[in-house]
Amino acid sequence: MSTAQIAFLKGHGTENDFVIIPDHDGRLELSPAAVARMCDRRAGIGADGVLRVVRSAAHPEARAMADEAEWFMDYRNGDGSVAEMCGNGVRVFARYLQRVGLAEEGDLAIATRAGIRRAHIAKDGPDGTPGDITVGMGRALLPEGGITVTVGERDWPARNVNMGNPHAISFVDDLADAGNLFTAPLVSPASAYPDGTNVEFVVDRGPNHVAMRVHERGSGETRSCGTGACAVMVAAARRDGADPALLGHPVTYTVDVPGGRLVISENPDGTVEKTGPAVIVAEGSFDPSWLETAVG
Numbered sequence: 001m002s003t004a005q006i007a008f009l010k011g012h013g014t015e016n017d018f019v020i021i022p023d024h025d026g027r028l029e030l031s032p033a034a035v036a037r038m039c040d041r042r043a044g045i046g047a048d049g050v051l052r053v054v055r056s057a058a059h060p061e062a063r064a065m066a067d068e069a070e071w072f073m074d075y076r077n078g079d080g081s082v083a084e085m086c087g088n089g090v091r092v093f094a095r096y097l098q099r100v101g102l103a104e105e106g107d108l109a110i111a112t113r114a115g116i117r118r119a120h121i122a123k124d125g126p127d128g129t130p131g132d133i134t135v136g137m138g139r140a141l142l143p144e145g146g147i148t149v150t151v152g153e154r155d156w157p158a159r160n161v162n163m164g165n166p167h168a169i170s171f172v173d174d175l176a177d178a179g180n181l182f183t184a185p186l187v188s189p190a191s192a193y194p195d196g197t198n199v200e201f202v203v204d205r206g207p208n209h210v211a212m213r214v215h216e217r218g219s220g221e222t223r224s225c226g227t228g229a230c231a232v233m234v235a236a237a238r239r240d241g242a243d244p245a246l247l248g249h250p251v252t253y254t255v256d257v258p259g260g261r262l263v264i265s266e267n268p269d270g271t272v273e274k275t276g277p278a279v280i281v282a283e284g285s286f287d288p289s290w291l292e293t294a295v296g
């Protein structure tokens with residue numbers, strides 16, 4: 001007797017990688033254990049997180065957005081936890097929709113737990129290189145209050161920036177100073193982040209150009225974090241005395257991550273836009289029994 005296979009694709013944006021599960025009618029119940037199994041780099045497919053593709057109308061958390069955004073990005077971290085938003089994931093999600101003919105070059109809206117995000121898929125290059133994807137990432141919130149990030153014996157002051165999900169950002173002399181980021185740095189006071197946080201370490205590379213490493217909540221050290229890069233851009237701009245609302249024009253930074261480069265602008269109205277690559281690298285299927293009882 002044959003069992004219906006679960007289809008998947010694998011993609012990444014600046015090497016922040018995802019298992020994509022098309023579940024258009026919202027039939028799958030993905031338990032945290034099932035997500036963690038898929039993301040396992042030795043016993044699973046391997047990824048930083050899972051992007052489940054569901055019609056907004058078929059998902060209770062997205063139904064209210066269905067008129068504006070047909071598709072909901074149900075994002076999960078590699079440990080199975082749910083997060084509000086994934087900045088690299090949303091570009092990979094858009095690329096998936098384009099690949100299967102559910103979106104075309106140009107503009108599209110995607111529903112996320114942080115609200116609707118508007119993406120623009122650029123034309124492919126003359127050599128066939130997939131066009132970059134720009135996403136409106138919403139406004140950064142900058143909660144006041146001193147934050148300290150500690151790794152081993154060292155600590156740094158940090159800035160609290162929320163891009164739909166939480167970030168603690170420290171400027172350091174050398175990215176190696178952060179040491180091993182597979183375990184979460186200590187962030188205090190813990191009350192500033194009741195649901196935990198992502199932590200970014202940043203160095204300067206030149207005018208309006210920084211580089212970062214990240215420990216992602218629920219995934220460990222990753223090669224890139226899109227929301228993190230946006231939070232870093234805003235923290236760097238404020239540190240440099242550049243507030244687009246006061247300047248009356250957009251401010252743009254290049255943010256290098258271990259897995260590539262993102263270009264991020266903040267507009268005078270506070271909205272942040274991020275541009276970067278997104279690629280699909282593989283597709284396949286697996287037997288649901290592989291996840292044992294983890295998939296309902």
Ligand SMILES: N[C@@H](CCC[C@H](N)C(=O)O)C(=O)O
Pocket residue numbers: 016049077082083084085086087088089165166198216217218219224225226227228
């Ligand atoms: N990799 C993502 C962020 C994913 C969510 C994050 N780990 C969290 O828990 O907030 C990105 O590209 O933004």
